[in-house]
Amino acid sequence: xxxxxxxxxxxxxxxxxxxxxxxxxxxxxxxxxxxxxxxxxxxxxxxxxxxxxxxxxxxxxxxxxxxxxxxxxxxxxxxxxxxxxxxxxxxxxxxxxxxxxxxxxxxxxxxxxxxxxxxxxxxxxxxxxxxxxxxxxxxxxxxxxxxxxxxxxxxxxxxxxxxxxxxxxxxxxxxxxxxxxxxxxxxxxxxxxxxxxxxxxxxxxxxxxxxxxxxxxxxxxxxxxxxxxxxxxxxxxxxxxxxxxxxxxxxxxxxxxxxxxxxxxxxxxxxxxxxxxxxxxxxxxxxxxxxxxxxxxxxxxxxxxxxxxxxxxxxxxxxxxxxxxxxxxxxxxxxxxxxxxxxxxxxxxxxxxxxxxxxxxxxxxxxxx
Numbered sequence: 001x002x003x004x005x006x007x008x009x010x011x012x013x014x015x016x017x018x019x020x021x022x023x024x025x026x027x028x029x030x031x032x033x034x035x036x037x038x039x040x041x042x043x044x045x046x047x048x049x050x051x052x053x054x055x056x057x058x059x060x061x062x063x064x065x066x067x068x069x070x071x072x073x074x075x076x077x078x079x080x081x082x083x084x085x086x087x088x089x090x091x092x093x094x095x096x097x098x099x100x101x102x103x104x105x106x107x108x109x110x111x112x113x114x115x116x117x118x119x120x121x122x123x124x125x126x127x128x129x130x131x132x133x134x135x136x137x138x139x140x141x142x143x144x145x146x147x148x149x150x151x152x153x154x155x156x157x158x159x160x161x162x163x164x165x166x167x168x169x170x171x172x173x174x175x176x177x178x179x180x181x182x183x184x185x186x187x188x189x190x191x192x193x194x195x196x197x198x199x200x201x202x203x204x205x206x207x208x209x210x211x212x213x214x215x216x217x218x219x220x221x222x223x224x225x226x227x228x229x230x231x232x233x234x235x236x237x238x239x240x241x242x243x244x245x246x247x248x249x250x251x252x253x254x255x256x257x258x259x260x261x262x263x264x265x266x267x268x269x270x271x272x273x274x275x276x277x278x279x280x281x282x283x284x285x286x287x288x289x290x291x292x293x294x295x296x297x298x299x300x301x302x303x304x305x306x307x308x309x310x311x312x313x314x315x316x317x318x319x320x321x322x323x324x325x326x327x328x329x330x331x332x333x334x335x336x337x338x339x340x341x342x343x344x345x346x347x348x349x350x351x352x353x354x355x356x357x358x359x360x361x362x363x364x365x366x367x368x369x
Contacts, residue, residue, distance in 0.1 A: 008134060008184040008234040009269040009296050009330050010062040012362035014355055015238050016138040016186060017074060017336025018067030019348050023048045028341070045070055050129045059352055060359035063136040063184060066126045067338070070118075073104065074188055074339045075140035075148065080106050082169055083113035084155070085145065107150045112165040114172035120180050127181045137182045138336075141189035141237060142170045142225050143218040163221045170225035178233055185235045186271070191218060193241040193273075196256045196280075215260055223266045236269035236296070237261075240335050253280020262287040269294035274316070275301035275334040282316075285323035295324050298334030300358050305350030310361050317365055331362045 027044040030036045036044075049066045056064040071077040080087035090105040119139070127135040145166060156162040177185060195211055226235050239261065254261070254272070261270060262285070274282075274297050288295065297320055299313050313331070320329055337344050337351050346354075 008063060008136070009236050009271070009294050009332075010134075011330050011366045012061060012359040013063055013271075013296055013330055013332040014056075014061060014065075014358065015188075015271060015298075015302070015333060015336040016065040016068060016136060017338045018052055018065070018069070019337050019344070019346070019351050020067075020069065020341050021048050021052070021348065024069050025341075046125060049126065053126070053129050053133075055352060056355070057131075057133055059355040060363075061133075061355060063134045064126070064130050065136045065138060066122060068138065068336070070122050072341045074138070074336070075144050076104055076106055078117075078119060078139045079145050079148070081117050081119070082145070082173075083115055084108055084110040084165075085112070085149070105150070106145075106148060107152060108145075108155050108162075109152045110155060112145075112162070112169045114169045114176065117173065117176070120176050123177055123182055124180050134184050135182065136184045136186060137177055138186045138188055138238075139173070141187040141191070141218075142166050142221050143189050143191045146214075146218070146221075147191040147194075159217060163217050164224075167221045167224035170221075171228060174226065174229055174233075174235070178230055183233050185233065187222070187235065187237045187267070188240065189237055190240045192239045192257050192261060196241075196254060215257065219260050219264050223264075226266060234268045236271060236294070237265065237267045238271035238335070239273065240339075241273050254284035255280065258284035258287040262293070263289055268292070269296055269330075271296040271298060271332060273298045273334040275299060275303075282320045282323055285320060288324050288328070291325075291328070294328055294330060295320070296330040296332045298332055300331070300333045300354055300361075302333040302335050302337045302351075302354065303344050303346075305346035305353070307353060307357050310357070310364070313361050314365055326366075331358055331365070333358065 023044060027036065027041050031038070031041045049069050052067050052069070053064045068074060076087055079085055085106055086109050087104065087106050119137075123135065123137050126137070146162070156165075174185065195215055222237075229235055270293070272295065285295065297317060299316055300308055317326075317329060317331065333354060337346070
């Protein structure tokens with residue numbers, strides 16, 4: 001399209017996760033019941049990933065993902081494979097609005113580091129089937145390890161050593177992904193939405209926790225982690241208010257974090273949830289003071305199948321352009337379609353309709369701009 005941004009993030013983009021196909025769901029059940037082995041599961045995953053990559057191309061997207069088809073969770077699957085981190089079954093899951101996830105948690109059991117990680121090979125396969133499209137990798141932000149973990153006694157006695165090791169761990173992960181061919185990496189992060197929460201942040205984050213201090217640590221750790229990224233690698237961040245079975249966790253506009261995320265994070269782009277009034281208005285975008293920072297407006301919901309009125313979406317993009325130049329704006333769904341393997345409450349056909357909708361609207365807005 002004329003006026004199209006030729007590097008990530010793209011005018012029409014998406015967050016990454018896709019509804020798990022019946023083939024994937026059945027294969028998982030067969031694997032858990034011992035009816036197929038790990039190699040057979042991987043072959044089925046490869047077939048299904050290849051299929052959905054082609055569907056993304058057909059929808060008109062420039063960036064393609066593996067839909068997170070090899071994961072159960074958007075974050076735990078990556079985090080618990082880091083050195084010094086373990087996953088475990090807990091008594092309760094993560095509470096969303098009216099629903100709760102499966103019981104799962106992570107804990108830090110030793111010194112953090114990055115050595116061998118299965119998602120490097122996962123990306124290599126995606127790269128091999130992406131063709132002339134951009135293979136996009138998604139992983140949780142380093143903030144999410146601190147935000148979602150507990151610590152075994154004696155692992156880390158002070159925050160500085162923990163966050164230093166966390167940044168270095170991610171630095172190694174980013175380099176390993178780059179060496180595998182990744183040029184478009186997205187860090188997914190729900191912690192910033194808690195800082196925006198309409199509830200008191202101290203109540204959400206925990207008693208005795210200073211939100212401003214944690215905010216500073218998160219920003220510093222993210223910046224340290226990406227400080228050495230090669231110049232031809234784009235790293236974006238997706239800020240989410242929760243996405244499980246079409247429900248949510250946090251509400252509140254970006255004002256409380258605007259100065260930090262728009263002026264102090266050294267990412268190349270920010271994917272922002274804007275599909276409901278729970279995210280507030282576009283006024284916080286006035287803090288954007290970098291001409292090279294791309295803002296991806298999540299104006300299309302991934303939670304339900306009904307298509308948004310295209311003219312209404314265009315009007316909202318126009319409204320956002322009062323604060324950020326149109327050249328710096330892009331369009332996507334507000335989140336993925338399946339942050340966990342359970343997925344949101346819509347059909348696969350509706351999912352593809354949503355992504356085509358994003359592409360069509362973006363074409364209309366940015367063609368001949």
